[in-house]
Amino acid sequence: MTDPILSIRNLTVDLPKGGDRPHAVEGLSLEIMPKEIVCIVGESGSGKSITAFTTMGLLPKALVPSSGEITFDGRDLLKLTPAEHSKLRGRRMAMIFQEPMSALNPCYTVGNQIEEMFEQHTSLPAAERRARTIRLLDEVKLPDPERIYSSYPHQLSGGQRQRIVIAMALALDPALLIADEPTTALDLSTQAQILHLLKELREKHSAGIMFVTHDFDVVAEIADRVVVMQHGRIVEQGSAEEVLNRPRHPYTRLLIDAVPRRTRVARDSLEGSAEMLRVAGLEKTYHVKGSMFRPGRTVHACKDVGFAVRRGETLGIVGESGSGKSTLVKCLIRLEDPDAGQVWVEGEDIAAYSRRALHPYRKMIQIVFQDPYGSLNPRRTIGDQLVEGPVNFGGDRAEAMARARELMKIVRLDPDALNRYPNQFSGGQRQRICIARALMVEPKVLIADEAVSALDVSVQKEVLKLLNEIRDRMGLTVLFITHDLRVAAQVCDNLIVMQQGEIVERGSVDQVFGTPSHAYTQKLLAAQPGQDWEVPDVSKLPPATGVMGMGGLA
Amino acid sequence: MLLYILKRLGLAVLVALTVSALSFSLLFMAGDPAISIAGENAAAEDIAAITERYGFDRPVLVQYADWLVSAARGDLGRSWYFDLPTTEIIGDRLGVTMTLGLLAICFALLLAIPMGVAAAVKPNSLIDRAALFISVVGQAIPSFWFGLILIVVFSIKLGLVPASGSSSWKHFILPTVVLGYYATPAIMRLTRAGMLEVLSADYIRTARAKGLAPRKVLFKHALRNAIIPVISLAAVQMGFMLGGSIVVESIFALHGAGYLAWESISRNDLPVMQALILVFSMFYILFTFLADVLNAWMDPRLRVG
Amino acid sequence: MTDTTASESPAMTLSKAAPKEAPLSPRQAMVRRALRHRGLIFGALVMGIVIFIALCAPLLTQYSPYDQDLLARMKPPVFLGGEPAHWLGTDALGRDFWARLAYGARISLMIGLLAATISAVIGSVLGILAGYFGGRVDMAVTFLINVRLAMPVVLVALAVVALFGGSLMVVVSVLGLLLWDRFAVVLRAATMQVRKLEYVAAAEVLGASLPRVLWKDILPNVMNHLIVIFTLEMAHAIILEAALSFLGLGVQPPTPSWGLMISEGKEMLLFEPWLITIPGVALFFLVLSINMLGDGIRDVTAPEGRN
Amino acid sequence: MIIRNLLAGTALFASVSAPAFADKASDTVNMAFNKELETADVYFNTAREGLLLNHSVWDGLLYRDPDTGEYKGNLATEWTWIDDVTLELKLREGVTFHNGEPFNADDVVFTVNYVTNPDNGVKNMANVGWMDHAEKVDDLTVRIILKAPFPAAEEFLAGPVAMYPDQYYAEAGPTGMGLQPVGTGPFKVTELEPGKHFVLERFEDYFGGPKGKAGVAKVDIRTVPDTNTQIAEFFNGTLDFLWNMPADQTEKLDAMGKYQVVNAPAMRIGYIAMDAAGRAGESPMTNQKVREAVYHAIDRQGIVDALVKGSSIVVDTACSPAQFACDQSVEGYAYDPEKAKALLAEAGYPDGFDIDFYAYRDRPYAEAIMGFLGKVGINANLNYMQYSALREKHRKGEVPMTFLTWGSNSVADASAITSEFFTGGPQDDARDQEVIDWIESADSTNDKEERKALYSQALQKITKEAYWVPLWTYNVNYVMSPEMAFSPTDDELVRFFSFGWK
DSSP states (O other): OOOOSEEEEEEEEEOOTTSSSSEEEEEEEEEEOTTOEEEEEOOTTSSHHHHHHHHHTOOOTTOEEEEEEEEETTEEGGGSOHHHHHHHBTTTEEEEOSOTTTSSOTTSOHHHHHHHHHHHHOOOOHHHHHHHHHHHHHHTTOSSHHHHHTOOGGGSOHHHHHHHHHHHHHTTOOSEEEEESTTTTSOHHHHHHHHHHHHHHHHHSOOEEEEEESOHHHHHHHOSEEEEEETTEEEEEEEHHHHHHSOOSHHHHHHHHHSOOSSOOOOOOOTTOOEEEEEEEEEEEEEEOOBTTBOOEEEEEEEEEEEEEETTOEEEEEOOTTSSHHHHHHHHTTSSOOSEEEEEETTEEOTTOOHHHHHHHHTTEEEEOSOTTTSSOTTSOHHHHHHHHHHHTTOOHHHHHHHHHHHHHHTTOOGGGGGSOGGGSOHHHHHHHHHHHHHTTOOSEEEEESTTTTSOHHHHHHHHHHHHHHHHHHTOEEEEEESOHHHHHHHOSEEEEEETTEEEEEEEHHHHHHSOOSHHHHHHHHTOTTTTOOOOOGGGSOOOOOOOSSGGGO | OHHHHHHHHHHHHHHHHHHHHHHHHHHHHSSOHHHHHHOTTOOHHHHHHHHHHHTTTSOHHHHHHHHHHHHHTTOOOBOTTTOSBHHHHHHHHHHHHHHHHHHHHHHHHHHHHHHHHHHHHSTTSHHHHHHHHHHHHHHHSOHHHHHHHHIIIIIIISOOSOSSOSSSGGGGHHHHHHHHHHHHHHHHHHHHHHHHHHHTSHHHHHHHHTTOOHHHIIIIIIIHHHHHHHHHHHHHHHHHHHHHHHHHHHHHTOOSHHHHHHHHHHTTOHHHHHHHHHHHHHHHHHHHHHHHHHHHHHOHHHHOO | OOOOTTSOOHHHHHHHHHHHHSOOOHHHHHHHHHHHOHHHHHHHHHHHHHHHHHHTHHHHOSSOTTOOOTTSTTOOOGGGTOOGGGTTOBOTTSOBHHHHHHHHHHHHHHHHHHHHHHHHHHHHHHHHHHHHHOHHHHHHHHHHHHHHHHSOHHHHHHHHHHHHOOOHHHHHHHHHHHSOHHHHHHHHHHHHHHHHSHHHHHHHHTTOOHHHIIIIIIHHHHHHHHHHHHHHHHHHHHHHHHHHHHTTOSSOTTSOOHHHHHHHHHTTTTTOTHHHHHHHHHHHHHHHHHHHHHHHHHHHHSTTSOO | OHHHHHHSTGGGGGGOOSOOOTHHHHTEEEEEESSOOSOSOGGGOOSHHHHHHHHHHOOOSEEEOTTTOOEEESSEEEEEEEETTEEEEEEOSSOBOTTSOBOOHHHHHHHHHHHHOGGGOOSOHHHHTTEEEEEEEETTEEEEEESSOOTTHHHHHHTTOOOOOHHHHHHHHHHHHHHSOOOSSSEEEEEEETTTEEEEEEOTTOOOOTTOSOSSSEEEEEEOOOHHHHHHHHHHTSOSEEESOOHHHHHHHHHHTSSEEEEEEEEEEEEEEEOTTOTTSSOGGGSHHHHHHHHHHOOHHHHIIIIIOTTOOBOOSSSOTTSBTOOTTOOOOOOOHHHHHHHHHHTTOTTOEEEEEEESSOHHHHHHHHHHHHHTTEEEEEEEOOHHHHHHHHHTTOOSEEEEEEOGGGOOBGGGTHHHHSSSSTTOSSOOHHHHHHHHHHHTOOOHHHHHHHHHHHHHHHHHTTSEEEEEEEEEEEEEOTTEEOOOOTTSOOOGGGOEEO
């Protein structure tokens, strides 16, 4: 067996005093072999990124590794001076980041930024540097490398930028590649391409890859070995096959159990249920104004969108970014005025109503937004924000407060929370509050606009469960907007798939997933990572073993 | 592109027109200009004659239209006091003000940018505190008072530089310091804040992950981005400074446009005041326009669509 | 996709850590941060002293700021060998300098407060409307801001005071009408940002009327900017009034304005420099404290502002 | 240390060693104007600075000896009154202008006819408006025809009425003259930046009139608006001559013992004008008792002693003691605050009253006056404004009470002030027909005694009715480098040609 490229032993990184725990990472040990992809999985705050950054020597100043060693190239990285560590970076170890949109300097061409690698670490002549840069661009499968070479980052798409970052990382053929959630910010199809690229590169280069992610599908797609982290510690590690299918630690099991199934929970038929919302011929066009140096352009965000939803139904609206689903939502709740078309709610077409005429219908359609941090006013108490709706519609404040208490219980929060401010709640709690707020006015239709996308899997599961419960209990109609096919599959009755402002596919979940008719849907489905992995039924596994330390390696 | 420049220019003209209309109505609303022209020792009959000669008995609107028409031809009227074309008088004085403005902005940039950068690189360090001190003091110190103190110390006590006038480069030292210091805090703060923001940007992390030397990360990647808003602020500040050099010019007896403005105010020389307000606002407009162009030139996101 | 939270940047780990320990309301947290902020404490302290002096001026000196004594002109302050009766000396008309300074604090504070209030009202109304509505409203407001910025403040203020005579009202109005630009610019940007946040959309969807949204959801969330700019402009107005008075075109004598005191003392700059040094230092510390207060408020209300 | 130095004044100059006034060697006097002179053309400016240039660069037909007050020939050698409105003058031979143009009757005729023509827009009509036109008799003889008898004609011919070269002026006009002045005086202008900088050099071909040849080769005048800056430059040796220094600074400079400090009286007087005619509506000022109370309330001597200082004296006449026909026997109302209060009570204001008080210069004096008024219960709200704005308000009759000054253009005749303000013009707050009649008849006779008597009557009444509170005469402080020799006159005119070195 060859020697590991990277070997971390007993690493502990301290958090500054006053945090909720003393260490960001504690007693961490792991190894990465050449040509091996090791996935570090964990929810936010588990310390997985910190491990990556410690290895790269890019920790913020507030965080200090206090013990342990990181052996790389026969040297302990923790003992290196910053300058020595800097020499290793880029040449021997390289990193790919989560946000391709901001990972490149907007002021320089991407060619220049890749060439910098050669400038810094080699003494190649300019022509050679350029030639190698072009070759790299070709290797990461960017079309027309010459043009890309002299492009600025903002002229490229997110996927293209991520390829640039990868090209940059590969420039000097490093022994270790660290990828920190490299596909999280990308569309499904782009993600598939990037994952494919990484797998291919592993074959061509001999690098070992540390791949940090929160997504078990991605793990299933790419990992050779898996390390599961919780609260700064490793709870389980082993081969991908082992961890994914036969997780031993309760926490791993919890995480895997929370992964939405691709199959829908069976529900009563909706046949005969009344139509709640009908949208017909909805059109919306944006004119993006030009600036001094850029011409304006027109975006057709919704083209002849039409669908109907019954009472009690959950309709999933699926699409990648830019597909027009957000615009559709805005038109439905009339934050935007549609250019044409009708929106029928209980027999009234509210699409063209004036603001005043609209007022009584506002409460029919309510919404839960994506960002749990932006959707509550930080300067008002939860209670104040909850009673806002009923009071606006002429309700009595005390009565509304009583209902708010009721709803807090329904969303499983302490009614005392009404006196607190949003910053005192976690993301999942906030989403529950948002749901409660929406329910305050007893809406007929609830729109969940990517309502669980920003949450960790375990929290996500809870919120989804809550949504389903409430739907059934209150007979709500739900429009579930998401980019996540797994989630859509699990909670929706019917689906529509949008692409560039148009509905390209519609049908029941089984129809859409089973026999997609439109090429785009097919492509989208094919792009899902980890399709070969069937999420195991955790309840059928043998009893969990306790906390494991180094056992996995032995 | 050309269309946008034209649009921008159209807007600039509109702004200038509004400013001139506002100032015209403001200035001519108060006081009988004839008396101003006649001067302190003039007798009654002189004043009557002047009122007739200049047509001050006509409605203000007519007078403004008149002014506008000749302004369009580049004639901003004659100074009542000097009885010379205002354009000639202002042109004569503008050199000093421009020199002062340029020197001051250079002084401000040379002081503010290095300190702002150093402060951002090492927050809460000694240099950060020094920078903070300089900027806090700069904001709080009244420039007229600061100017007087500098005269007392450097000119009288130490005899290093002349106290007033504009005949040699030495004369510009103190005014430059005073005026430049006035613009320093804003620039320094923006540099510091911009650098802090940029330094925590993802692409700086990328640059560091590439193993680039710290200096290269700092100057090539960080400063280049942080400097963009600073440049446009500096341009705007320059516009402000030209208009705000009145105090400094009057303290140091620099015969620039600012001093002319002050004198014209005390002489009630409305055509000169009116023209100066226009000229200063034109400068502001010009500088903001230049700032936009410069911004676009420095920031490819704006330049390349 | 705009899925961001799944990442785990080290910085986020830190900021998330705090609320878990002891859930503080935003106000409690703010007070706690404020008490730890040295600049803020200093600013508040100096400002408090000035306000105290202004309010209690009649108790702090037995002299009137207007009583002149031509036989006791320009007596030096105690620390330059003067007599304790006039511990800060007397001015060119034999008026007690300390009395003028103490009563002058009233004028400076009043000018600062009133001018900043006028400009805050104009600027924030324009800024918030522009930021909230965008489109044509925004274009109109932006145009107004441009016009305002293009007008040279000092020059216009001087001209107006020269032509209309300098009373406290004129000075305050002129400054108030000239200093609203920063309010408008900052509040416009801040409102635009807040406007995009989903709680504003949520409030609209919940049927909140426009004034209610502006009052309950926009204003409280741009309030910190408003307060910070208010302090900045207050300081700015005080300095400008002093500059106008210095150039002889500010408030009318014998009003004991600090700017006027400097202007009067300027005559004897070379021989009795304390005449300008004392009010100059007072002015400096007042403006300094207001600015530090503003900086402190910014840091405290937006912890991510500085570091 | 620095702080203490900053606070304590005199310590500052401990290190100011003997200033290097190197200017005796270069034979140049460096001095400053504190305002920008609009133009060097004397007929198109009304400033004191313009008068200064006038007297050194140009000549009048006559000359008034500043010491004796006697009129002497200057460009004219003899002059005789043909009748009340016709003055014949014999011109001096062999005088040339700075540009070489010879001086003759044509120049006089051209100058007088040009400036008296209203179309030419001369700024100071009061200086020339009394003349109707001039006629040439022969090459060296001219006649000036007056519009009406004008007793102060000689004074004006010796003062502001400068003679211009006809050919040059016809061509260059006021603008050209403003940029490149040409006269016959002891100095010629060799460098001129409008409003900023004037360099005068000795005119070697000066004809040698009563002014005498210039005592220094060069006078370099810059505009330095700020008194402190002027003093600073004086300390540094870049100015040799300070003019119009305020009293306090002068005292301090004198106390330093290194410089020559001279004080001279000026023709300017200060006064409080009150709206006795009630033009600004019903105001307490229409009541003579109130006006008398104001007169009694102000300790003019106290203000002169503490603030005005120098050679200033308290006056009780509406003119300067230096002026002809300014009767000094007029008796005013003495400082007596109790009496003032009593008078106010009598007038129906036992608790005093509020009144708007206007001023345009000498803010400390105005404040001191207000202080005294306050003590008797007159609460004056100061409106300190530009001269033009104040004058306009005054002319419109909207000013109940104002502190003004008048310098009479250095014309040493009471008509230059009393006639200006008490003949029913827009600035006449008294509008007393008797006074108007007396002054008008005084101004239309050339009989000196008769004029004196008429003026005396008018001045008596003005003071008795307390239309004005005459305050004090002004004075001028000159501070010079130790090497300079200059003895000032009492008419506020700095005669550059009398500069010299010790």
